[in-house]
Amino acid sequence: xxxxxxxxxxxxxxxxxxxxxxxxxxxxxxxxxxxxxxxxxxxxxxxxxxxxxxxxxxxxxxxxxxxxxxxxxxxxxxxxxxxxxxxxxxxxxxxxxxxxxxxxxxxxxxxxx
Amino acid sequence: xxxxxxxxxxxxxxxxxxxxxxxxxxxxxxxxxxxxxxxxxxxxxxxxxxxxxxxxxxxxxxxxxxxxxxxxxxxxxxxxxxxxxxxxxxxxxxxxxxxxxxxxxxxxxxx
Numbered sequence: 001x002x003x004x005x006x007x008x009x010x011x012x013x014x015x016x017x018x019x020x021x022x023x024x025x026x027x028x029x030x031x032x033x034x035x036x037x038x039x040x041x042x043x044x045x046x047x048x049x050x051x052x053x054x055x056x057x058x059x060x061x062x063x064x065x066x067x068x069x070x071x072x073x074x075x076x077x078x079x080x081x082x083x084x085x086x087x088x089x090x091x092x093x094x095x096x097x098x099x100x101x102x103x104x105x106x107x108x109x110x111x112x113x
Numbered sequence: 114x115x116x117x118x119x120x121x122x123x124x125x126x127x128x129x130x131x132x133x134x135x136x137x138x139x140x141x142x143x144x145x146x147x148x149x150x151x152x153x154x155x156x157x158x159x160x161x162x163x164x165x166x167x168x169x170x171x172x173x174x175x176x177x178x179x180x181x182x183x184x185x186x187x188x189x190x191x192x193x194x195x196x197x198x199x200x201x202x203x204x205x206x207x208x209x210x211x212x213x214x215x216x217x218x219x220x221x222x223x224x
Contacts, residue, residue, distance in 0.1 A: 042203050099145055103156070
């Protein structure tokens with residue numbers, strides 16, 4: 001079963017606001033990934049993190065690999081309506097199968113214009 | 114560049130009918146391939162994965178099966194659909210053991 005706790009479950013914000021979401025686990029992860037899923041489509045990879053402490057940006061998105069290797073966060077700055085969607089964290093569990101990812105349950109983001 | 118295709122995009126099937134969903138990847142060789150199901154409520158459930166032709170690992174016991182007849186083709190099947198098989202089916206590929214890239218999905222409704 002899933003071992004990632006993703007929060008918040010949902011967010012309703014105003015356009016222009018910053019957003020922060022995170023994933024935590026009791027287990028150590030080797031890799032953290034963040035995906036965005038638009039309604040009716042497949043998830044799209046936003047950011048991939050491979051080293052503890054790594055901070056990576058992709059436009060208005062910034063994600064960090066926690067120093068303990070047990071958490072990661074994703075920030076979105078100056079949100080716009082097209083940021084609406086479900087954001088998933090995912091990770092490769094240390095000591096687990098090299099072929100499988102563990103997924104969080106997602107954060108549903110709604111942006112009010 | 115690599116692309117992943119799924120078809121059909123949507124499917125409505127009666128209970129007890131068979132199922133075949135197809136996934137193909139272009140622009141890469143020997144990818145790892147995955148089938149996920151996403152029920153309403155968002156979570157992604159891994160159903161099957163394959164690291165090579167004819168090699169299938171099942172994650173959840175159910176009435177679904179998967180096959181990989183060619184390097185870049187992954188098929189999800191059922192002999193008799195159940196109501197509970199309704200959902201959004203996603204295929205994904207991975208070049209190695211980290212990032213996975215998803216297809217557009219197939220919306221299956223079983224009536």
